[in-house]
Amino acid sequence: MSENVSALPTPPWTVRPGARTWRCAPAPAEVRDFHAALSGYAPTPLIELPVLAGELAVGRVFVKDESCRLGLPAFKALGVSWAVHRLLGERVGSGRGRGPVTLVTATEGNHGRAVARTARLHGQHAHVFVPAGVHRRAVAAIVGEGAEVTAVAGTYDEAVRRAAEAAAARDAVLVQDSAWPGYERIPGWxxxxxxxxxxxxxEQLAALGLSEGPDLVSIPVGVGSLAQAVVTHYRSRDRGGAPALLAVEPEAAACVLAGLVRGAAVSVPTGETAMAGLNCGTPSSLAWPYVQGGLDAAVAVPDSAAAGAAARLAALGVSSGPCGAAALAGLRTLLGGAGAAERRRALGLDATSVVVLLNTEGASANPHHTSGQ
Incomplete structure (x- = not known):
């Protein structure tokens, strides 16, 4: 089967019956305790939007709002803080932790800033590679955290390659949120x-009397690491009521959708997209078995859909960049237009369903993404 997304039906999407029965091991329980002990930690809001529930013809819609997480405008600090904690602890335990280390990464913006902030808080150095098209304000935010920044005249995948080479050439550690064979431990953290x-x-749903959890979770997807975490959470328990899990990608970089259609991980060429943090052409090798096994569906959306979703969320009081708004854009795309009733049935949605949208970034996290800036 071709991995060419343009050959898929309109809207470009796929559904996979049986994903809710797939199982995996859970995440370590101590992660939550670690974050709870951090200075400035607080759970991000879970905001109910009844107006959206009416528009989508479902029972309830909640937005998990990551527009301010540990002082940064995106969820990425959760993964980076835990990984650096594990990394530095390991270095001290092995006797290599006497001096500062340089943490190297590639980014479209949010992950790199999280690495730079975490390095600064721990008295370490950071070197961040950014691909072409990342907005100057996003770069300035990373520099403002004290990081060295190297611009790469190429794609995100090329920036990752350059970062890996730089880390190998000096006393440095690559802290990347994408994995490949031979590099999986830190992305796993x-x-x-x-x-x-x-x-x-x-916890937030249980406090509202919804202890059975959601019926569907919509997830913006780049390399698939967040999707892996969500799949791990919901597919590692045997209780009933497992939710449908929907991946949403830009049409310009729909590598997970293409791989699910083909039945194997693939790399796809990427184009320009306002969903900068999702502009990834190759899925993480660590994430792929999870997204292939545990995702119910995937959809690719144009920039116009993400922009419209961000505007709708803003009108409802939720700050969202194009990446975060992709969760709403994907669901709106599937539940509207010709064939919507069939797609609704495939996702198991009805007028009583509870939906959670992962708003992974605030509006300030992702300025307009324009090539060459």
């Missing part, structure tokens, strides 16, 4: 860090 977000959702 980053994924574990994201589990706190899901644990908070459980």
């Amino acid at each position: 980053i994924v574990e860090g994201y589990s706190t977000l899901c644990a908070e959702i459980d």
